[in-house]
Amino acid sequence: MLFKRSFCFYAVCCLSVGSATTVYGQKQDSNSVKKLLDSASVLIDIDKQKALNLYQTIITTSKKINYPFGVAKSLHNTGIINYELAEYEKARKFFHEAIAQYRPIKHGKGISSCLSNIGNTYQLQDKSDSALLYYQKAVDVSQQYGLTESAGRGYSNMGMVFRKLKQPQKAYDYYLKAFQLAKKSKDSTTMGIALINQGTIMDDLGKKEEFYQKQLEALKIGELSHNNYVMKLASFNIGDYFGTKKDYQSAIIYSERSLQYSLLMGIPYETERIKPIIARFYFLSGNYKKAESMLFDALEQSKKIEASDITLDCYTILQELYETKNDFKQAYKYQKLAKELNDKIFNETQVKTIHELEVKYQTSEKDKQLTSNKLQIAEKDLQIQWRNTWITITISVIGLLLTIVLITYLTYQNRQKLHKQKLIALDKEKEVQLLEAMINGEEKERTRIAKDLHDGVGGMLSAAKMHFSVIKNENPQMNNIQGFDTALSLLDESATEVRKTSHNLMPELLLTHGLKEALALFCQRINNPLTYVEFVALGDIPRFKQSFELSVYRIVQELVNNVIKHSEAKEAIVQISCHDELLSITVEDDGKGFNQNGTSKNGIGLSSLHSRVESFNGSMKIDSEEKKGTTIYLEFDIARLKVLASSELA
Amino acid sequence: MPITLTIADDHIMVINGLKTMLEKHDGISIISTNINGKELLDSLALAQPDVLLLDIQMPGMTGIELCPIIVKTYPGIKIITLTSFEESHYVKQMIRNGVSGYLLKNTDQNTLIEAIEAVYNGQQFIDPQIQKILLEESLSGKKVSSYEIPLTKREKEILKLVAEEKSNQEIADLLFISLRTVETHRLNLSQKLNIKNTAGLVKEAIKRGLIQ
Numbered sequence: 001m002l003f004k005r006s007f008c009f010y011a012v013c014c015l016s017v018g019s020a021t022t023v024y025g026q027k028q029d030s031n032s033v034k035k036l037l038d039s040a041s042v043l044i045d046i047d048k049q050k051a052l053n054l055y056q057t058i059i060t061t062s063k064k065i066n067y068p069f070g071v072a073k074s075l076h077n078t079g080i081i082n083y084e085l086a087e088y089e090k091a092r093k094f095f096h097e098a099i100a101q102y103r104p105i106k107h108g109k110g111i112s113s114c115l116s117n118i119g120n121t122y123q124l125q126d127k128s129d130s131a132l133l134y135y136q137k138a139v140d141v142s143q144q145y146g147l148t149e150s151a152g153r154g155y156s157n158m159g160m161v162f163r164k165l166k167q168p169q170k171a172y173d174y175y176l177k178a179f180q181l182a183k184k185s186k187d188s189t190t191m192g193i194a195l196i197n198q199g200t201i202m203d204d205l206g207k208k209e210e211f212y213q214k215q216l217e218a219l220k221i222g223e224l225s226h227n228n229y230v231m232k233l234a235s236f237n238i239g240d241y242f243g244t245k246k247d248y249q250s251a252i253i254y255s256e257r258s259l260q261y262s263l264l265m266g267i268p269y270e271t272e273r274i275k276p277i278i279a280r281f282y283f284l285s286g287n288y289k290k291a292e293s294m295l296f297d298a299l300e301q302s303k304k305i306e307a308s309d310i311t312l313d314c315y316t317i318l319q320e321l322y323e324t325k326n327d328f329k330q331a332y333k334y335q336k337l338a339k340e341l342n343d344k345i346f347n348e349t350q351v352k353t354i355h356e357l358e359v360k361y362q363t364s365e366k367d368k369q370l371t372s373n374k375l376q377i378a379e380k381d382l383q384i385q386w387r388n389t390w391i392t393i394t395i396s397v398i399g400l401l402l403t404i405v406l407i408t409y410l411t412y413q414n415r416q417k418l419h420k421q422k423l424i425a426l427d428k429e430k431e432v433q434l435l436e437a438m439i440n441g442e443e444k445e446r447t448r449i450a451k452d453l454h455d456g457v458g459g460m461l462s463a464a465k466m467h468f469s470v471i472k473n474e475n476p477q478m479n480n481i482q483g484f485d486t487a488l489s490l491l492d493e494s495a496t497e498v499r500k501t502s503h504n505l506m507p508e509l510l511l512t513h514g515l516k517e518a519l520a521l522f523c524q525r526i527n528n529p530l531t532y533v534e535f536v537a538l539g540d541i542p543r544f545k546q547s548f549e550l551s552v553y554r555i556v557q558e559l560v561n562n563v564i565k566h567s568e569a570k571e572a573i574v575q576i577s578c579h580d581e582l583l584s585i586t587v588e589d590d591g592k593g594f595n596q597n598g599t600s601k602n603g604i605g606l607s608s609l610h611s612r613v614e615s616f617n618g619s620m621k622i623d624s625e626e627k628k629g630t631t632i633y634l635e636f637d638i639a640r641l642k643v644l645a646s647s648e649l650a
Numbered sequence: 651m652p653i654t655l656t657i658a659d660d661h662i663m664v665i666n667g668l669k670t671m672l673e674k675h676d677g678i679s680i681i682s683t684n685i686n687g688k689e690l691l692d693s694l695a696l697a698q699p700d701v702l703l704l705d706i707q708m709p710g711m712t713g714i715e716l717c718p719i720i721v722k723t724y725p726g727i728k729i730i731t732l733t734s735f736e737e738s739h740y741v742k743q744m745i746r747n748g749v750s751g752y753l754l755k756n757t758d759q760n761t762l763i764e765a766i767e768a769v770y771n772g773q774q775f776i777d778p779q780i781q782k783i784l785l786e787e788s789l790s791g792k793k794v795s796s797y798e799i800p801l802t803k804r805e806k807e808i809l810k811l812v813a814e815e816k817s818n819q820e821i822a823d824l825l826f827i828s829l830r831t832v833e834t835h836r837l838n839l840s841q842k843l844n845i846k847n848t849a850g851l852v853k854e855a856i857k858r859g860l861i862q
Contacts, residue, residue, distance in 0.1 A: 454707070458734055459661035462755035466667030469758035474674065495756045499734050508707075509737055512714075517739055524787070534800055538841045573800050579837040582830060586802045621827075623803070631803050635831060 033062055033070040040077065048081050055081075072101030076114055088121040095121075108145025112138045116154055128161050135161065152181035152190045159197060168201045175201070192218045192230025196237060212241045232261035236274065239281070248285035255281060269310075272301045276313040283321050291321060308348075312341045432615040436547065439612070443506075443550055450506035453498050461495040507553065515549050516541040516576065519556055523574050526560060531569055531589075533560060538577035544638065548616055552585070552636075555609055559587040559632055562605065567591025567630065578638065585634040593624045652679040653770045656699040658690040658716075659683075659732065660708045664755065668703065668732075671759040678766060687711030691719070698724050701766050704749070706733040706740060714743060721748035728769040732757075738787050741780055751775035799842050806860060808835045812848060813855035 036058050043051035055074040062070030079094030095114040102110040119134035135158045142150035159174035175194045182190035199214025215237040222230035239254035255278040262271040275298035282291035295314045302310035315338035322331035468488050472478045479485075503509075510518035516537045523535035543549070556574060563572045569591030576585050606622060613620040616636055624630035655678055659665050665683045672678050681699050684690040687710050694702075702720065706713035713731060720727060730751035731744045741752050750769040753762065754777045765775040776784075801809065804825075811821045818836065822829045840846060843854050855861050 454734065455661065458755075459664050462734065463661070463663035463667035465756050466664070466671050466759070469760075470670045470674070473759045492756050495734070499736075508735065509739060513739055521737055521739070536799075536842070538838050571800070573802060575802060575838070577834065577838045577841075579834050580830075582834050584831070584834050584838070586804070588802045629803075633804065635834075 030062075030065065030067045030070060033058055033065070033067055036061070037070065037073055037077075040074070044077065044081060044084075048085060052078060052081055068101050068105050069107065072098050072105070072107065072110055075101060076110060079114065079117060083117060083121060086124075088125055091121055092118050106145075108141055108147055109150060112142040112145070112147060112150045112154070115141060116150070116157060119157060123157075123161060123164075128165055131161050132158060148181050148185035149187045149190065152178045152185060152187055152194075154178075155181060156190055156194055156197070159194070163197070163201060163204075168205055172198055172201050188221055188225030188227045189229060192221050192225075192227060192234065195221065196230070196233050199237065208241065208244070212238065215241065228261045228264045232258050232265065232270070235261065239277070243281060243284075246284075248281045251281045252278060252285065268301065268305050269307055272298055272305065272307060272310050275301070276310060276317055279314075280317050283317060283324075288321060288325060291317070295321070308341060308345050312338060312345060315341060428614075431611070435611060435615045439551060439615075440547060443547070446505040450502040453505070454502040458495060458498045458502065461491060461498060465491050465495065510549055510553050511546070514541065514543045515552060518549075518553055519574060519576060522553075522557060523560070526564060528564070531564055531567075531572060533563075533572045533574060536573060536575040536577075538575065539579050541576060541578050541583075542638075548636075551612055551616060552583075552634075555612060555634070556585060556587060558605065558609065563587070563589045563591065563630075567593075569629065581637060581639045583636040583638045586631065587634075588629065588631040590629040593626045593628050593630050595626055596622065596624055652677050653701060653766060654679055654681045654697075654699040655701050655703065655766065656680075656682040656690070656693060656727075657684070657703045658687070658708065658713075659703070659705040660685050661705075664705075668762070671762055675763055678763065687716050690716065694720065694724060694727070698727055700726075700728060700770050702727050702729045703732045703753075704729050706731060706735055706744070714740075714747065717744060717747040717749060730765055730769055730775070736780060736783060738780075738784055741776070741784065752780055753777045754779055801839070801842065801858075805835055805839055805842075806858070808832065809839055809851060809855045809858070810860040812836070812839075813852040813861045815848075 036054065040051050040054040040058065043054060055078045058074040059071050062068070062074065075094050075098035079091045079098060082088075082091035082094060095118050099111050099114045102114065115134050115138035119131045119138060122128070122131035122134060135154050139151045139154035139158075142148070142154060155174045155178035159171045159178060162168075162171035162174060165171075175198045179191055179194035179198070182188075182194060195214050195218035199211040199218070202208075202210035202214060215234045218230055219234035219238065221227070222234055235254045236258035239251045239258060242248070242251035242254060245251075255274060259271060259274045259278060262274055275294055279291045279294040279298065282288075282294060295318050299311060299314040299318075302308070302314065315334045319331050319334035319338055322328070322334060465488065468484075468491065472484065472488070507518050507522070509521055520535050520537065523533045527533050544552075560572065560574060563569055567589045569589035572587070572589040572591075574585070574587055576583070578584075610620055613634060613636075618634060618636040621633040621635075622630070623633070655672070657665055657668055657680060659668075662685065665685070669680060669683070672680060681697055682693040684693055686708050690704075704713045704716065704720075713733065717729060717731075720729065728751075729749040730753055731740075731749050732753045732755060733740065734755045736754055744752060751765045751774065753765055753775070757765075757777060761777070765777075768775040807825065808821060811824065816824070818829055818832045822832045825832075839851065843850070845851055845854060852861075
């Protein structure tokens with residue numbers, strides 16, 4: 001019974017591989033690809049891995065030369081190889097890809113074949129629904145392209161599914177359809193198979209006669225079309241029928257026929273498979289000798305082709321045979337052999353199954369691990385992404401904060417600085433005001449004292465002298481009194497001294513004639529045999545605000561006094577010049593100079609001069625070296641002072 | 651007929667002193683004494699003297715201001731400045747303003763009378779002490795030769811750098827002073843040496859041995 005089922009799959013696979021060898025040429029470039037496809041199809045049976053590699057190459061080449069059929073065919077056959085390796089998922093993937101390639105070039109046979117093969121994979125996985133769906137699709141496509149033969153085979157396949165689903169009526173209907181279509185396309189193989197299977201269904205239903213009739217019909221068709229395959233199957237089934245009827249002679253006749261067709265087809269396994277069955281018939285018919293020789297023949301051949309299941313059959317029948325012959329020794333021997341082989345097969349199957357399971361387990365483990373790895377990687381990626389995002393955000397926030405802090409700090413510092421500057425400016429202004437007030441007060445006091453001296457004491461001294469001179473003139477004898485003249489000259493000197501002091505305190509000339517005249521007179525007066533003071537005035541020196549003129553006068557006065565008192569200079573220059581609103585004064589001597597870093601009394605005097613100069617926004621530069629004289633340079637921006645001066649003078 | 655005299659001085663004591671010196675002298679008669687400018691002008695309007703003794707420093711109008719007015723209004727009056735100011739500026743200014751004499755207040759009786767008489771006779775009289783000051787001043791007056799004009803150290807430095815063809819900015823950078831200061835020094839140099847161009851300055855620098 002096992003035999004009856006297996007042929008259905010064979011038919012389909014044969015079709016697939018068969019179509020794979022078919023070559024459709026459209027392009028000249030494709031000739032080499034066609035040749036490659038041919039060699040690959042041969043390789044399928046020899047080395048599947050090599051075949052797969054070759055198909056991969058063909059796909060690449062075909063894509064390069066734009067030959068879609070090459071791609072489609074290679075994918076198709078790659079699918080078939082995977083199918084044969086029981087990699088059904090993979091196989092389906094390749095079939096689908098192949099269909100996608102077949103569609104644009106409208107290769108109906110290819111599409112239908114692929115669909116049907118997908119159906120096969122589902123069928124093998126006991127997914128009947130999907131299998132039926134794809135078989136139906138295959139039929140539809142076949143009919144669409146007018147491929148009656150393919151459609152017939154599709155129906156045949158569907159019949160097979162329904163038979164498996166124990167729906168004999170439906171199965172029968174589809175086989176009927178298959179038969180009709182096969183008849184139309186004169187496809188004897190499908191016709192025969194359809195009839196045989198119809199019969200098998202009858203057999204399933206216990207309708208032995210109908211089974212027999214169908215097999216006979218199939219045999220007739222096989223004979224008419226010289227189809228060895230159909231004839232082999234039909235005669236085998238008829239043999240079986242007679243076997244069950246215990247008509248062993250007829251059974252032997254049909255079985256031997258089946259064996260003959262098998263031999264014609266040249267498939268050793270199929271041939272050897274029938275032999276033990278015939279032998280059994282001989283055995284049952286009492287022809288032990290014939291049975292024995294046939295079994296030994298089958299035994300030898302089956303061992304050669306390593307078909308252990310056939311060998312096992314042979315052992316079993318031989319054991320039965322020897323039992324009947326009461327040759328228990330032989331019977332025991334074959335029983336033992338059968339048991340051993342059975343165990344071996346069982347073990348092999350088990351090992352194979354275990355191995356398969358192991359492979360499956362490992363594969364699934366690997367998949368699991370791969371998936372978990374992928375998951376981990378994805379998780380890590382996500383983590384990294386998160387971390388990166390966080391880092392970016394953190395850095396941005398920190399950067400922003402730092403910027404804000406920096407800006408705030410700078411603004412604060414700037415404000416502080418401005419504030420400080422303002423304070424300093426205010427302080428300075430205050431200082432200047434104080435100084436000015438002080439100077440003004442001082443000058444006022446000086447003016448008052450000068451006036452008192454000049455007007456009071458000076459006047460009185462003058463008057464006294466006048467009276468004395470009258471007395472002297474009126475009394476000529478006074479000329480002889482020495483003391484009188486001395487007193488008179490002392491009086492004279494007192495008047496001069498008072499006048500000089502008064503002038504020093506308040507130089508009248510400065511008020512009336514300005515800096516140039518006043519300084520010129522001052523220098524002239526201070527001239528003495530030890531130090532010669534040269535006065536140089538350059539440019540037009542205008543009149544200034546009185547307080548400014550007085551300050552400048554006092555500063556120069558003090559500088560020159562310092563020169564006279566301390567420098568031991570032989571010569572000194574006082575130079576005043578005015579150009580472009582810039583009043584510059586130089587006081588220079590060739591005296592002993594001083595160490596500028598030293599803290600002498602000089603230093604204190606100079607620092608007070610500094611503040612006085614600064615109070616008028618002027619600058620003072622002191623340049624002195626020991627034994628090389630001293631140069632003091634003053635500079636004033638007079639734009640403001642002059643304007644004020646003109647209004648004051650008016 | 652005695653010489654008529656008017657005195658203007660803000661010090662009564664000085665006026666008294668003058669009176670004492672002059673009252674015994676027959677040739678001079680004091681017709682008016684005044685202690686300020688306003689009083690003086692009022693008295694002159696009533697009677698004009700031959701000679702006026704005018705002080706410079708007085709409250710209100712000073713002698714310097716009064717002088718041109720009197721000279722213009724009463725050209726016949728001879729004016730003698732009687733002051734304690736011995737500065738030549740005042741002397742020159744008063745003479746320019748039209749006075750005939752200049753006397754210091756510590757003068758003696760003889761000089762005073764001599765001055766009044768000289769002025770009255772149409773002569774000019776300058777106090778001998780003042781004459782001495784003026785003479786000294788003229789002797790120590792301005793030197794004409796540029797060769798002897800002393801230059802300050804800074805001016806010498808700048809003259810040297812100018813001669814070395816440095817620009818004002820370069821000089822300023824070298825000496826750590828402002829450009830404006832350099833320009834001032836250069837102007838001073840030009841004026842002092844009476845040289846307008848750079849070539850002249852170079853020549854001057856060579857002459858002074860500042861550069862070779």
